[in-house]
Amino acid sequence: MSLRPDTTGLAPVAAVETVATARSTSPRLRLVRRLLRKRGTVLAIAFLMLVAIAAIFGTAVAPHDPNAQDILNSNDVPSWSHPFGTDDLGRDILSRLIVGARISVRISLQTVLLAGLIALPIGLVSGYIGGRLDNLLMRIVDAMLAFPPLVLAIAVAGLLGKGVGNVALAITIVMVPGFARLVRASTLAVKEETFVEASRSIGTRTRRILSHRILPNVRSPLIVGMSLAFGAAILAEAGLSFLGLSQQPPNASWGNMLRRAYDHSLYTHPWQLWFPGAVIALMVLAYNTLGDALRDALSASQWVPTRDHHRKPWQAWNVLQAWQQRQRKTRRGLTAVTRIEVPAAPDPAPLLAVEHLSLEFDTEQGRVRVVDDVSFSVASGEVLGLVGESGSGKTVTSLAIMRLLGSPPARIAEGAVYFEGRDLFALSFDEMRAIRGAELSMVFQDPMTSLNPAYTIGDQLREALRLHEHVDRATARARAREMLDLVQIPAPEQRLHEYPHQLSGGMRQRVMLAIALMCRPKLLIADEPTTALDVTIQAQMLDLLRSLQRELDLSVIFVTHDLGVVADICDRVAVMYSGQIVEQGTVGEVFTRPQQPYTEGLLAAMPQTGRAGDALYVIPGQVPHPRAWPGGCRFHPRCAYVIDACRSERVSLTAGPNGAAGPTPHDVRCLRSGELDLRGSQ
C-alpha cells in the first residue's frame, strides 16, 4: 500500500482547465457530468454516502449496542436480527462495522486534509522561491520519502503510544512529504509558464501571484492526489488497527474486528473474516474509483467509445457480433476500415489511386469526418504536390494511405486506395506490413520526435532493411552506410553509432529520409519534410529530395503548404480545403490558370508572387474545424466571390478534360469556376 500520491497523468490538468472554461456550460457542471457518466463512479459515490451516514450517526443507526456481549448468541450466522451475524463474544457485527466506520472516515479525512494543508505552503514556497530554501526543504522531503511508508507509520504510531489520535498523527506525517513534492512540481510548472513571467514583470506582488495565478493551477493536481490518498489512509489505519496500535478493544474499528476474527474464528467461523475485510476493501475501492474518475475528468480528453443507443438488450446476438467485429477491427498499427462499398479501380491503373476516401474520428463529442470523398492519383515517376492550409487534412490523408492512423479513434469510412492495382484497404495486417517501408514509404512532419531515442541511427536504418530483406549484419551495415552517404550526411560511419539526440534537426530528417529509402520504395510520401527546419537547411533538403527523386525514379506525394516548393519540384498539384480536394491539375495549369478562389488565395499568399513592397497577402478567416464545416461550399465564409447559391448548394468536383470533355480545364470544386477570371502566379 502506498501513502504517497500517485501523480501519473496529472501534468496536463492546468492546460485542460483553461479549455474547459472557454466552453459555454460552467466547467464545474461539466466536471460533475463527466464524473457521473461512469456507472462505477456513481456506485462509488453511493457507497461513500452510505458509509458517511454510518459514520455521522454511529450508534443511532446501529441495530444493536456494538459492545454488548451475548455469549449465548456468539458466532451466530447472519440472520434477520443480526444481518452480518455475531462475533465470538456475541456482539452484533453490523453494529460494530457501523461504529467502526467513524474511525475510518475520520482518519481518512483528518490525515489527508491535514497533510495537504501542511504540504501546501511548503510546496508553494519551495517551488516559487527556489534557491537554498528549496534545496533544504526538498532534501528533507526526499529523506522522508525514502522511508517505506508503512514501516515509518508503525514506528511513529508505536513510539507515540497506542491510540487513534497517534495513528492519525503518524499517517499525516508520512503523507506530508509526498504532497509537498506534488505541490512543488505543479508550482514549478506554472511558474515557468509565460503568464506568470509576465505578471511578475508588471510588478504584481508575490503574494498575489501565489494566490491568483499559481494556487488555482496547483489545486487540481493536489485535489486528485489527495482523493487518491484517502484510500491509502484507510488501508494504513486498518493495518495499524489490525496490529493493535490504533483503536483499542473492546471499541470496534474495522482493522481490530478483522484481527479478532482472525485470532478467534479462523478455523471455526471463517465467514466472520469476510465482513470487516470487505468493508475496508470496498471503502478503498470507492475512494480509488472516485480519485481515478476525478483524474480522468480533469486531465486531457480521452477517446471514449461512442455508445450505440439503439442497441436493445434482447438483441444479444447482434451485440455479440458487433463486439466481435470491433475487436477484429481495432488493431494497433492498422487503421480500421468500415466502408460498405468498394469503389472500382481506375483503368488503366496508375501506381497509386486514391478513390473517394473518407475518414472519420470517434471523439468525445461524437463522430467527425475529417476527410471527405478525396480522390487523386500518382503515376509512376510523378511528383504530386498535396497543398492546403494547416488543418485541411493533408496529414490524415497521407496516414490513411499507409493505414497508420490509430483505431480508435480513426476509421476509414469510405473509399479505396489502389497501389499497383491492389486495394490497400482490403489487406490484412501482415500484407500491409510487407508493403510498408518496402514499396511505400513515408517521411513525417516532425524529425525531432520521429526517431526512437533509445536506439542508434545505425540500428534504426538496419532494421528498416532487415524487416523486408534477408540480409546478414555486414550487408545491412554496408547498406546503412551507403544510404547515409546518399542523403549526404558527413562522416556516416561515425553517425551510425550515434543516438538521435546527438543529431541536429536537419540531420535527423536526412536520417528519416534514408530510412524511408532503405528498401528502394516505389512511392514516397513526404509530409512537410522541411517545415520544421530552418530556411537554409530547408533549401538543402529540397535539393536533396529533387536529386534523389530523379536518381531513383521515385514517385512522390509531397505534402506542403508552400506553393513555391510545389512550383519547384512537383509535376501535378492537388489543393485541399476542409477535407476535400478543391482543385487538381498539372502545376503549369493550376498555377497559371487557377479556377477556384481558394487556390487563387493560396497563390496570392506566396511570398514569391507578392510584388516587392506590398504587404504579404493572407486569406481572411480561418480553416474551420471539421466539426464546424459550413454547408454549401465549405470555402464560402472566406470567399471574395461568394454568391447566395454558394451557401446552400452542394458543390461537387467537376472533372477536367482527362475525365472526358468537362467544362473546366482541370478538376475544380467551385460553382462559379467558368465565369470567374482568377489571377495565377505570373
Place this chain on the structure above:
Amino acid sequence: MGTLIARRLLALVPLLVLVSFFVFILIALVPGDASVTLAGGENATPERIAEVREELHLDESIFQQYGRWLGGAVQGDLGDSLFARTAVTSDIAERLPITLGLAGAALFVGLLVGVPLGVLSAMRPAGAIDKLSRFGTTLGISIPGYWLAIILVVLFAVDLRLLPPSGYVPFFENPLRWLEHIALPAIALGTWSAASLSRQLRAALIDVLDTNYVRSAWAKGGSTRLIVVKHALKNAAIPVVTILALQTGYLIGSTVIVEEIFTIPGMGPYFLRAVVSFDVPVIQGVVLIFVLAALILSTLADITYGFLNPKVRVS
C-alpha cells in the same frame, strides 16, 4: 556511465546522513521521560531506569547521542535490544534474508502477472482485456494485503488444505517446503505489486505507443512484436523502473504485517514486538535497514535509468 554511478553514490551521502538522523530522532517521539517509558513505564524500578539511561546515554545532548549511535551503526553495531539483551545487528542479520526472500518472491509474482497484463491492456485501450484488467487492478490495489492473506489462508490452507497456513522453512534446508510456505504470503503481497505495476506500465506504454517514433516503426513495416517489445517497452520502462523501485521499497515494508499473519520469523514480528515494548534500539535498527534497502533500490533504479536512456548515458 561510470561518472553517472559515482555521482549518484556521492549524492547519497547527505541523504544518508539526513535519513539516519530521522531514524535516530524517532526516540524523541517517546512520550514522557524516555528512560522511564523505556524501562517499563509505571512498574519500572529505579535501578532499571538508571540502567536504560546509562545504556542509551540519555543524559547527553541529542546530537551527541546521534553521533554515538551513527558511529556504531557505521561499524555495524546497532546496540542491544533493551529486553532480549541480544545484539540488534546479529538479530537482523538472522531475519533479513527471510524478509528479502519473501519480498523477492512477491516481486516475482508482481512482475510475472503485472507486465503481461500491462502490455495486453495497453495494446487495446478500452478493449475487453483492458476493461477486465482495469477492474482487476483497481480491486488489486484496493484490497488490503493482510485481508487477502487471510482469505488465501482460509481458502488454500483451511478449506483445501493445499498449503500450510503459517510457519516457515529456510530455503537452504528444503527449497520445496520453503516455496510451500512462501507461496501464499508472496501472492498476498504480489497482488498489490502486480496491480499497481500493470497500471503504471499500461499508462506508460499507451503514451509511448502514441509517439511519433512508434509510428515510424509501424511505417517501416514493423510487426506488433517488434513495436511492443523493442520500440515501446524499452522507452516505457524508463519511468516504470523508477516507480517499480519505489514500490519495491514499499513492498519490503509491507512484509511486516504479512509476516505477522503467517508467523514467518523475518523482520516483521521482530519489529512489531519491539514497537509494542518500546525497544528503541531494535526499532531504530529495523527502520534503518528498511530505509537502506529502499535507498539501494532507488539507486539501482537510477543506474538502470542511465542504461535505458542514452541521453543520460551518452553526453
